[in-house]
Amino acid sequence: MKRLVLHFFLLSMLSSPLLFAIDNLKLNSKLDYTSDSLDGPLITGDDAQSGFVPGKPNYVIIYGEGCFNSKRQAQRTVELYNKYRSRVHFVVIDLEIQRSPEQQKLVKQYYKGYIPQVLVLDAYGEALHNQSGEVDSEPIENIFEKALGH
Amino acid sequence: MYFEWYRPTGLLLLPLVMLGFVASALGQTNPNHLAREQSRYLSRAMNQPVDWYPWDADPFKRAKELHRPILLDVGAVWCPCCVLMDRNTYTNVDTANYINQHFVAVKVDLDASPKLVAQLQQAQAVVNLPTGLPLTSFITPDGRLYFGAGYLPAESKNGKPSFREAADEALSRFAIRSTVEEQSFQLELEE
Numbered sequence: 559m560k561r562l563v564l565h566f567f568l569l570s571m572l573s574s575p576l577l578f579a580i581d582n583l584k585l586n587s588k589l590d591y592t593s594d595s596l597d598g599p600l601i602t603g604d605d606a607q608s609g610f611v612p613g614k615p616n617y618v619i620i621y622g623e624g625c626f627n628s629k630r631q632a633q634r635t636v637e638l639y640n641k642y643r644s645r646v647h648f649v650v651i652d653l654e655i656q657r658s659p660e661q662q663k664l665v666k667q668y669y670k671g672y673i674p675q676v677l678v679l680d681a682y683g684e685a686l687h688n689q690s691g692e693v694d695s696e697p698i699e700n701i702f703e704k705a706l707g708h
Numbered sequence: 709m710y711f712e713w714y715r716p717t718g719l720l721l722l723p724l725v726m727l728g729f730v731a732s733a734l735g736q737t738n739p740n741h742l743a744r745e746q747s748r749y750l751s752r753a754m755n756q757p758v759d760w761y762p763w764d765a766d767p768f769k770r771a772k773e774l775h776r777p778i779l780l781d782v783g784a785v786w787c788p789c790c791v792l793m794d795r796n797t798y799t800n801v802d803t804a805n806y807i808n809q810h811f812v813a814v815k816v817d818l819d820a821s822p823k824l825v826a827q828l829q830q831a832q833a834v835v836n837l838p839t840g841l842p843l844t845s846f847i848t849p850d851g852r853l854y855f856g857a858g859y860l861p862a863e864s865k866n867g868k869p870s871f872r873e874a875a876d877e878a879l880s881r882f883a884i885r886s887t888v889e890e891q892s893f894q895l896e897l898e899e
Contacts, residue, residue: 581810583724593788594786594787594788594789594841595788596789596859613767622773622839622840622841622858623840623858624787624789624840625840625841653796653829653833653838653840654801654838654839654840656837657836657837660835662834665834665836666834667835669830669834669835670826670830671825671826671827671828671829671830672826672829673829697721706886
């Protein structure tokens with residue numbers, strides 16, 4: 559009986575969004591990078607509603623679908639994901655759809671009304687980077703490398 | 709004699725009368741409260757049949773008097789979906805009559821009031837509502853943002869509610885004070 563309870567507990571923990579980050583990140587191939595057209599969600603992936611996951615650095619993008627700066631940052635986000643996917647958790651927050659409670663925690667704490675917004679959080683959730691507007695990949699990679707102890 | 713005097717006046721009046729018919733068919737009545745606004749986004753809406761106010765104390769006062777929610781539209785001249793909403797929703801006479809009957813309508817230009825708009829976008833995100841541009845918000849007369857969306861099409865499509873559906877939902881929520889208090893964001897109304 560105890561074993562059953564333990565299995566159930568472990569299973570429910572594993573299925574919790576707190577333990578899984580978004581995976582299989584893909585950029586919407588129909589994005590128009592020159593205008594604020596509505597082309598649908600910028601990034602898709604499995605478990606897209608996940609929030610902060612402790613234990614590794616987290617990269618968070620908060621974006622709006624009809625914003626060309628967000629589209630360009632989405633492109634950089636997927637490039638960073640392809641490079642760091644095994645070492646960094648990625649969180650993708652689309653402001654045009656309803657968000658999970660885990661994502662809402664980040665929205666309430668960090669979002670100030672400007673998009674796109676990029677955050678890098680350390681393994682404990684402390685903000686190492688918090689900026690509105692587009693940000694190049696290089697400074698983000700430097701922050702990742704420092705956070706990963708390189 | 710009478711006819712002679714009347715004819716030139718009648719000829720002058722005829723185009724004016726015809727213009728009146730055309731304007732009323734297009735839903736263009738007297739300019740609304742945006743007539744004196746400098747912003748291009750606001751001034752281009754001054755002949756819309758919606759009785760738009762700019763963002764200031766007056767619409768909130770009026771909303772209190774009428775006990776109605778405020779319908780807020782935030783947009784910009786460069787935003788294609790704002791043009792769509794203006795063209796398909798806010799110039800539709802039936803929709804405008806519905807808005808004028810149930811809401812106090814306020815229009816805000818993102819480029820003219822970036823700080824205010826950031827506050828509105830943040831408020832809507834914190835309440836876990838879709839945000840974006842245009843931003844469509846529903847606010848109580850005392851400044852609590854309690855419902856809203858981004859772009860709302862004239863007819864619902866691809867799972868997006870239509871403007872009318874969203875507005876009906878806003879009215880239902882407004883009627884239940886506890887729902888508003890439970891899920892809303894108090895705005896700073898100084899600006």
